[in-house]
Amino acid sequence: MKILILGAGQVGSTVAESLVGEANDITVVDSDANKLRQLQDRLDLRTLAGNAAHPSVLERAGIADTDMLLAVTQSDEVNLVACKLAASLYNTPTRIARIRSTEYLNRDEVFSADNFCVNFSICPEQILTEYIAKLVEFPEALQVQSFSQGKASLVAVRAFEGGPLVGKPLSFLRTHMPQVETRVAAIFRQDRPITPEGTTVIEEGDEIFFIAASDNIRSVLLEMRRMDKPAKRVMIVGGGNIGRRLAMTLERDYQVKLIEYNKKSCERLAGELKNTLVLNGDGTDEKLMQQEHVDEVDVFCALTNDDENNIMSALLAKQGGARKVIALINRGAYVDLLQGGRIDIVLSPAHVTIGSLLAYVRQGDVAAVHSLRRGAAEALELVVHGDRQSSRVVGRRINEIDLPKGATIGALVRGGKVIIAHHDTSIESGDHVIVFVVNKAMVNKVERLFQVAVGFF
Amino acid sequence: MGRALTVIHALGLMLVVFSAAYLIPLVSSFIYGDGNMLLDFLLAMVWTASAGFLMWLLTRRYKGELSIRHGYLLVVTMWTAMPAFATIPLLLMIPGLSFTDAYFETMSGITTTGATVLSGLDTLSPPLNIWRHELNWLGGLGIIVLAVAVLPLLGIGGRQLFKAETPGPMKDSALTPRIADTARNLWVVYVGITLACILSLNWAGMSWLDAVCHAFSTMGLGGFSTHDASVGYYNSPSIEAVMIVFMLMAVVNFATHFLALRERNLKPYWRDAEAVASIGLILISCLGIAFFLWWNEVYPVFWTALRHASFNVISIATSSGYASVDYAQWPIFAPMWMMFLACIAASSGSSGGGIKMMRTLVLVKQAGREFLLLLHPSAINPMKIGGQVVPNKIVFAVLGFIFLYFMTIATLTFVLLISGMDFITGFSAVLACVNNFGPGLGAVGPSSNYQSLTDFQTWVCTFGMLVGRLEIFTVLILFTPRFWQR
Numbered sequence: 004m005k006i007l008i009l010g011a012g013q014v015g016s017t018v019a020e021s022l023v024g025e026a027n028d029i030t031v032v033d034s035d036a037n038k039l040r041q042l043q044d045r046l047d048l049r050t051l052a053g054n055a056a057h058p059s060v061l062e063r064a065g066i067a068d069t070d071m072l073l074a075v076t077q078s079d080e081v082n083l084v085a086c087k088l089a090a091s092l093y094n095t096p097t098r099i100a101r102i103r104s105t106e107y108l109n110r111d112e113v114f115s116a117d118n119f120c121v122n123f124s125i126c127p128e129q130i131l132t133e134y135i136a137k138l139v140e141f142p143e144a145l146q147v148q149s150f151s152q153g154k155a156s157l158v159a160v161r162a163f164e165g166g167p168l169v170g171k172p173l174s175f176l177r178t179h180m181p182q183v184e185t186r187v188a189a190i191f192r193q194d195r196p197i198t199p200e201g202t203t204v205i206e207e208g209d210e211i212f213f214i215a216a217s218d219n220i221r222s223v224l225l226e227m228r229r230m231d232k233p234a235k236r237v238m239i240v241g242g243g244n245i246g247r248r249l250a251m252t253l254e255r256d257y258q259v260k261l262i263e264y265n266k267k268s269c270e271r272l273a274g275e276l277k278n279t280l281v282l283n284g285d286g287t288d289e290k291l292m293q294q295e296h297v298d299e300v301d302v303f304c305a306l307t308n309d310d311e312n313n314i315m316s317a318l319l320a321k322q323g324g325a326r327k328v329i330a331l332i333n334r335g336a337y338v339d340l341l342q343g344g345r346i347d348i349v350l351s352p353a354h355v356t357i358g359s360l361l362a363y364v365r366q367g368d369v370a371a372v373h374s375l376r377r378g379a380a381e382a383l384e385l386v387v388h389g390d391r392q393s394s395r396v397v398g399r400r401i402n403e404i405d406l407p408k409g410a411t412i413g414a415l416v417r418g419g420k421v422i423i424a425h426h427d428t429s430i431e432s433g434d435h436v437i438v439f440v441v442n443k444a445m446v447n448k449v450e451r452l453f454q455v456a457v458g459f460f
Numbered sequence: 461m462g463r464a465l466t467v468i469h470a471l472g473l474m475l476v477v478f479s480a481a482y483l484i485p486l487v488s489s490f491i492y493g494d495g496n497m498l499l500d501f502l503l504a505m506v507w508t509a510s511a512g513f514l515m516w517l518l519t520r521r522y523k524g525e526l527s528i529r530h531g532y533l534l535v536v537t538m539w540t541a542m543p544a545f546a547t548i549p550l551l552l553m554i555p556g557l558s559f560t561d562a563y564f565e566t567m568s569g570i571t572t573t574g575a576t577v578l579s580g581l582d583t584l585s586p587p588l589n590i591w592r593h594e595l596n597w598l599g600g601l602g603i604i605v606l607a608v609a610v611l612p613l614l615g616i617g618g619r620q621l622f623k624a625e626t627p628g629p630m631k632d633s634a635l636t637p638r639i640a641d642t643a644r645n646l647w648v649v650y651v652g653i654t655l656a657c658i659l660s661l662n663w664a665g666m667s668w669l670d671a672v673c674h675a676f677s678t679m680g681l682g683g684f685s686t687h688d689a690s691v692g693y694y695n696s697p698s699i700e701a702v703m704i705v706f707m708l709m710a711v712v713n714f715a716t717h718f719l720a721l722r723e724r725n726l727k728p729y730w731r732d733a734e735a736v737a738s739i740g741l742i743l744i745s746c747l748g749i750a751f752f753l754w755w756n757e758v759y760p761v762f763w764t765a766l767r768h769a770s771f772n773v774i775s776i777a778t779s780s781g782y783a784s785v786d787y788a789q790w791p792i793f794a795p796m797w798m799m800f801l802a803c804i805a806a807s808s809g810s811s812g813g814g815i816k817m818m819r820t821l822v823l824v825k826q827a828g829r830e831f832l833l834l835l836h837p838s839a840i841n842p843m844k845i846g847g848q849v850v851p852n853k854i855v856f857a858v859l860g861f862i863f864l865y866f867m868t869i870a871t872l873t874f875v876l877l878i879s880g881m882d883f884i885t886g887f888s889a890v891l892a893c894v895n896n897f898g899p900g901l902g903a904v905g906p907s908s909n910y911q912s913l914t915d916f917q918t919w920v921c922t923f924g925m926l927v928g929r930l931e932i933f934t935v936l937i938l939f940t941p942r943f944w945q946r
Contacts, residue, residue: 269840274849282838291838 004028006364007069007095009055009085010076011038013333014101014127017353018073018360021378023047025447027364030064033076056084058092066093071364075101083107083119090120099123099363103244123363127356132248134355135329138348139253139302142234142327143224145210145348148373149217150384150437151416156217157188157373157382157437158224162209165229174201176226184423185215185223188413188439189380196380196409196441212375212382214413214437216421234301238262238325240286240316241307242272245331245352249304254278260295262286264307286316289323298324305330310337317346338377354378365450370435380441382413387434389455394432396453402426407448409441465522467534468515474538474607475512475545479505484594485549488669489587497553497587504548511545532937535604539926542603543567546595553588554578560915567922569595570603571929572811574683574781574898577910577918581688586669589686593676599929600680600811601650601714608643649717654679657706664698678706681811683781683898690906691771692784700771700784708739711778713809733846734807738817742777742805746770749794756791769794777801779813781898783906795901799888802897813896813928815865821845822858864932869894872924879917889913893924 004027008015011033019029019042029048032055033039039050053060055076066072072089074082082100089095100114102124107113114121137147146159162169168176173187190197191210197203205211205227215223237253239246242263250261250272259279263269266283273281284291286307297303303325305313310332317330329348332338341349354374358381361372368386375382391398395405401412401424415422416435422428430436436453440446482505489497526534543566550562561577568575569592578584598606636642654675661671661678670686677684687693691700709717712735719728729735750762750769759765768785775782776798787795804820806812825843832841843850869890876886881903888900889910899906904913910921927935937943 266840270842270849273840273842274844277847280832280836281840282836283840284838294838295836 004070004364005065005068006030006071006073007032007061007064007066009033009072009074009082010101011035011042011050012075012077013353014075014356014360015073016042017357018075019048020046021357021361021374022364025364030069032060032064054081056081056088058088061085061088061093066095069093069095071095071097071099073099073360075099079104079107083113083121086121087119090116097122097363099125099360101125101127103128125356125359127352128244128248130356130359131245131331131350131352132252135245135249135304135306135350136252138327138329139234139237139257139304141220141224142302143228144220146375147220148375148382150371150382150414151419151421151435153217154416154419155214155414155421155437156220157212157214157375157413157439158220159210159212159375160224160227162205162207162211163228164207166205166225166227168205168226169207169228170204172202172204173199180222180226183215183219183222185213185219186411186413186423188212188214188382188411189441191376198409199411212439214423214439216423232301234326236260236300237302237304238295238297238300238320240303240305240313241331242268242281243306243308246304246306247272247275249306250276250279260300262291262295287312287319289319292319292323300325301327303328307331310334314341314346321345321347335377342377351377369450379443380439381443381446383438383440383446383449384416385436385438385450385453387430387432387436387453389432393455394453396430396436397432398429400427400429404430405452406438407445410445410449411439413437413439464533465519466524466526467530467537469519469522470526470530470534471537471541472512472515472517472519474534474604475541476509476516477607478542478545478603479509479512481594481598482508482549482591485587485591488590492586494585494587497585500549500552501587501591503552504545507548508545529943532934532943535930536926536935536938538604539570539930543570543595546570546591549588549591553585558915560918561911564910564918564922565592566595567925568898569593569682569684570599571896571925572596572599572680572682572779572813573893573896573925573929574677575892575904575910575921575925576684576898577913579688579909579911581686582693584686589673590669590676593673593682593684593686596680596682596684597654597676598680600682600710601646605643606647608640645718646714649714649721650679653706653709653717657702660702660706661699664702665694665696666699674703675706678703678780679710679811681707681710681778681780681806681813681896683775683779685782690784691775691782695784697767700767703782704770704774707774707778707780708742711738711742711806711810711812713807714811715809716807731846732807734817734821737821738805738807741817742774742801745777745797745801746773749773749797752794753790758790773798773801776897776899777805779806779895779897781892783899786905786907788901788905788907799891799895799897799900802895803891813894815862818845819858819861822850822855823862825850826855826859861932864936865894868924868927868932872920875920876917879914879920881913881917889917889921890924893921894928896925896928 006022006027006029008019008031011031019031022029023046031042031048032051034054036052039052043050051064066089072095074085076082079102086098086100089098098121100121102108103126113119114124141147144158144160148157167179187199189212190199211227213223236258239250239261242261250259253259254276260282261279262282262284264285269281269283297320303320305317307313313330317328321328327347330346331350338349338351354377358372358374362369369383370386371384373382387396389397412424414424414437438449440449482501486501489501543563546566547562550557564577657675657678658671661674662668673686716728716732716735720726746769750766753759753769754762754765771784772787779802803814806814806816808816808818829841832839843855872890873887885902885904889904892898892900904910
């Protein structure tokens with residue numbers, strides 16, 4: 004597929020990196036030639052310096068025969084104009100724009116075919132905000148991803164002593180909680196995947212991925228570790244796009260304190276937020292943290308633009324007694340370094356948001372993609388089409404499907420109801436199938452398996 | 461000197477406009493077929509108009525744009541000149557009335573105070589009564605706002621004048637791009653509601669004359685009445701109910717009424733934090749005082765207590781000043797609380813007086829901010845009213861205003877005490893005048909009036925009314941040396 008990416012910032016370069024690996028022709032346009040050079044040094048793609056909203060630049064970038072346009076520059080307006088141009092001048096089939104401002108996002112008609120012709124809009128900040136909000140809601144989980152408009156969820160949790168399941172085989176789960184349906188999709192022990200079987204014994208420190216209906220998350224979590232009280236107090240460092248949105252989302256249900264360095268931004272934030280206490284100060288100032296009782300904070304989120312600052316303030320908060328600390332880290336090297344250390348959750352914004360873009364790029368009917376374990380694993384929500392002849396999955400029981408090793412079907416969503424997959428569950432056309440893939444290299448195989456044979460059309 | 465002459469030029473023009481106000485009493489004396497009255501009012505109109513015209517003509521060469529300073533000067537001179545000219549018919553028609561008393565009466569009318577030195581109101585000729593009430597009505601929304609609406613030649617200066625006259629701490633929220641349009645729209649709303657009020661009062665049982673008079677003074681939150689016994693004369697719950705509704709309407713910012721009419725729904729009222737706070741506070745006070753009166757067995761039946769408490773509390777709290785019973789006989793808590801409400805309850809941009817609810821909200825929130833800062837020294841906590849951030853500049857202006865307000869009240873009270881008045885009368889008279897609600901306690905209570913005051917005391921009260929209506933700064937700024945420096 005020929006893909007044109009506008010903007011070589013965080014989002015643009017991560018998408019490019021991820022898509023290059025999936026055998027696509029990629030051109031990246033950005034006004035900053037330096038950024039492009041760095042990108043070209045690393046990846047096998049074409050770059051072009053220039054204004055992404057100018058027709059001449061788009062033409063030189065080969066928009067005429069592009070299959071998909073990803074407008075992900077910093078500016079909403081440039082992205083909108085580029086999509087409009089691509090649609091009206093060059094008939095580009097798929098146009099995806101990154102839109103930050105809620106002024107546009109709240110009005111669907113802006114994106115319609117009569118106006119800016121945006122097929123899909125994504126807002127990385129919003130995705131990240133929702134992601135963190137889930138982690139605040141379930142402070143025990145490492146990750147919570149939802150499928151089918153939030154009906155089913157994939158939850159990652161580290162097993163700790165005190166959980167009834169720890170030290171027992173997986174089959175114990177069925178007998179212990181007969182009324183709650185769940186399926187353990189994968190277990191990572193010392194960062195190596197184990198295929199979960201009925202006889203697999205859960206050990207302390209295992210990272211467990213399970214799939215369940217969203218209402219059941221809490222009771223399943225209870226099996227894996229001792230539960231704490233639900234979170235009440237949240238402290239956020241950094242009042243940028245993400246910090247502000249997160250505070251807005253959380254302020255109704257939690258006690259939120261937001262620390263921001265810049266006084267001007269503080270005043271603006273305090274004007275916009277209703278119940279959040281906005282504090283002017285340095286996120287790495289332990290005096291300020293003590294003064295604001297960091298020891299009573301349930302979830303501490305370091306969300307500034309600066310990786311080092313986020314690391315330091317998260318470490319200080321943990322030291323100061325915060326129950327769970329989350330740090331936003333952009334640099335991949337840092338993410339790997341810090342994983343499993345004193346910081347409970349290290350978030351890489353690129354990996355959190357890439358999934359929503361990937362869903363549009365993938366072949367077949369993919370409803371959602373979630374990148375897991377820093378991009379190494381993936382969970383997909385695939386929509387099944389066809390019949391027994393044209394498809395290799397429809398009408399078959401799950402144990403009859405020839406899934407590659409390391410891929411597991413966790414659950415189906417049929418007609419709005421979540422069905423947890425068992426070996427004898429059979430798949431029907433129209434089902435949304437949630438597949439967990441331990442190794443990203445197998446994603447292509449899985450997708451092909453679920454595609455309808457050419458004869459279908 | 462040039463500055464003063466520019467102001468006199470504009471002042472002349474405004475007096476000519478003001479003279480048109482005599483049309484209503486003229487028409488009414490025509491209807492009542494009173495030839496002498498017709499002549500007197502015609503005379504007053506001609507004198508006012510020609511004085512204005514002469515001022516305008518002689519200072520033609522000094523015509524110029526009005527600056528901020530011109531604005532303050534013009535507003536204050538206008539508000540002192542208008543009542544002076546308005547005394548003409550009173551002096552002509554009421555034998556033995558001194559200029560001091562006449563000036564007090566017209567100032568009380570135009571500042572919507574509603575205090576009176578006249579007795580025998582029931583026997584006063586109808587056109588003269590209409591004139592008194594019309595002054596109430598004109599002063600309610602502001603004569604200068606009216607002038608800005610009908611005189612496009614004021615140009616840019618109009619906005620400055622508008623600001624200098626309209627009460628309230630924040631005046632930059634223009635409803636329409638042109639200030640003249642804004643002023644016109646406000647007056648259209650004002651006239652519209654007044655017509656509704658006249659019809660309702662007539663329906664509730666007043667004669668047309670009384671309905672017109674009371675509608676004028678209700679909408680202006682003035683409190684003049686055509687009877688010595690004020691609204692108590694009618695002893696009619698339905699009249700009281702109608703007046704309660706319209707007083708509560710007049711205590712809300714007229715800009716909010718305008719928005720509600722333009723959007724054709726009631727949401728603007730709910731969005732206006734000031735309106736919600738002031739109406740809420742007033743209604744809760746009514747219930748509270750009714751309960752208090754019933755508890756203290758002033759009225760044996762709770763519903764009677766509620767009726768009298770509602771009307772009198774709302775009348776005083778909105779700074780109107782009608783009375784349906786002699787509330788000075790109630791236990792002292794009730795009248796004191798009513799006077800306290802009068803100091804704070806009216807909305808900015810309404811026709812009420814006092815500190816204004818917006819400033820009260822600013823002060824309350826400022827106190828809350830100080831508490832928060834003690835607990836969280838690094839907190840950034842801008843003041844928000846109705847979801848809007850109030851700039852610190854305005855907070856400081858409000859604090860300054862409050863200081864001047866209390867100093868004015870204290871100073872004027874001391875002056876009255878020096879003149880030999882007793883404390884309750886003096887203090888309540890100053891409160892009643894500065895907050896423009898009218899009747900006080902003691903010798904100036906609801907059952908009597910300001911007739912017993914000496915000339916000096918009358919002038920002090922007159923000054924208090926002017927200062928209160930123009931919100932202190934506008935008047936006192938003329939007494940600062942810097943105002944007159946170039």
